Amino acid sequence: MVVIGVDRSALSELSKMSAASQAERAVLEEEFNWLLKEEVHAVLKQLQDILKEASRRFSVPTPGMEGQLKQENFILGSSTMDQVKGVLTLQGDALTQADINIKVAKSTQVMHFTFREDKQWKLQQIQDARNHVNQALQLLSSRDESYHFKTGAEVNKLMDAVMMQLTRARNRLTTPASMTLPELASTGLMRMFTPPMPGDVMVNLYINLSKLCLTVYQLHVLQPNTTKNFKPAGSSVMHNPGAMFEVNNTKFEVSHVHKVECVVPWLNDTLVFFTISLQLCQQLKDKISVFSSFWNYRPF
Template identity: 75%
Template sequence: MAAAMVSSAERAVLEEEFKWLLQEEVHAVLKQLQDILKEASHRFALPAGGSEGAAKQENFVLSVAGMDQVKGVLTLQGDALCQADLNLKMPRSNQLLHFTFREDKQWKLQQIQDARNHVNQAIYLLMNRDVNYHFKTGSEVLKLMDAVMLQLSRARNRLTTPATLTLPEIASSGLTKMFSPALPPDILVNFYINLNKLCLTVYQLHVLQPSTTKNFKPAGGSILHNPGAMFEFGNQRYEVSHVHKMECVVPWLNDALVFFTVSLQLCQQLKDKISVFSSYWNYKPY
């Protein structure tokens, strides 16, 4: 009986020690996650030297090997395209058109804004407690990890999954009013983020005559519309005749995606460990 009582007492001591070690590990992982995500957040902010919160301007050249129909230089400042300088060669006339953003205009990239907001929300969740906070159950840690992972997954998805837009949505967007001189009615442009790339798509259109619209089928939403896609805008029907897509790698977006992947792996590893040893921590399913 005495041996059994000692064994029980020893087990209780071991369980308490193990819980303490788990607490230590949880706080160590939370600190590691905070450090990684702060680095990710700094990538989005791109603070310039000596100017807290400011963002430096970066120029990116758009071109495609063997294609000279569209060329351009984009200037990115944080989450905003503050300048675009585009040269378009019209395929039928070989006329060279030149467009730049108006000096009073910038184009906000909503994907970058949203991704940064989700990162900052994840940081808030990780820091929203005292450094000596004592987690009472494994379930509490799992809920925190799930909430953080949700924000990180949303941040990553905003960069990896561009919005699907219809051609009328592109035609009616504020982007058409960004340029000087104004874009002609047979040219549409769209900017978006895809993974670690800043992408530009230029659509050249031709007007469908009433006699040719008997087979008119308006295109639905898509990230990229192909030649032959039809749509109606301003009581006029159009068909896409040519599509030009160009992209350039934005290195700090690649860094951010790596940080998201590493952070999600850390969260999952901690969840797995808590689940395996949950019986030592009064784990209650939720």
């Protein structure tokens, strides 16, 4: 029989290492439980406070209280280009008044348009962004301070859902809808003005980041003998001169494009709030991942 000797000093070292590992694990587990119980709720409270401020910027009047919401006038134009000038009145998510002057290309003629008194133009981008912020707030309020998170995965799932809403809100403001020129020609916006827009002028109003933008297209009709190279333009936020399209069997080409814009300060505020909130969510997820790397066998 061969007797294998046991190195008692090695066993002692292994025992110490195991005890140290268990002690470290106990400390980490205590820290993680504190994170789930205290820090997660502190972050949720901070997120709620920030997003309530963002939601307040998007405030809309309750029925019968429309006069309570402040009207803001924005002057669109530039000192270097006077082909298009305008004043737009924004109230919450709606343009309630517009006063636009367009100087016709290669002419001294100035066309003047205003919104009809019975019309206002809803900015869908602002409506959608506000809705996403409110959905994020609902997600956060569903886990009040008495709620006990049991796993990191549960926290991550909530953070992912909140981040998805905030990313969608931000994208609605930073990415205006692409439209074809026939789609633009058929929007209700073209029927908002008095006097009516002539057939050779089209306008578009949208939000881009924190700016309220007005784009004016001047058109000319393509004669039948010049349409052999006709190539309809696709979807775009802004079309360039030379873009072609067809409406009611008439072919047009864009001859001139003018864009004027103005910063809306409270939209800039909301974009900052979105950035800060997304960073807070990601930082919390990063802390969770630090603990999960120690216990990769445990569902975090």
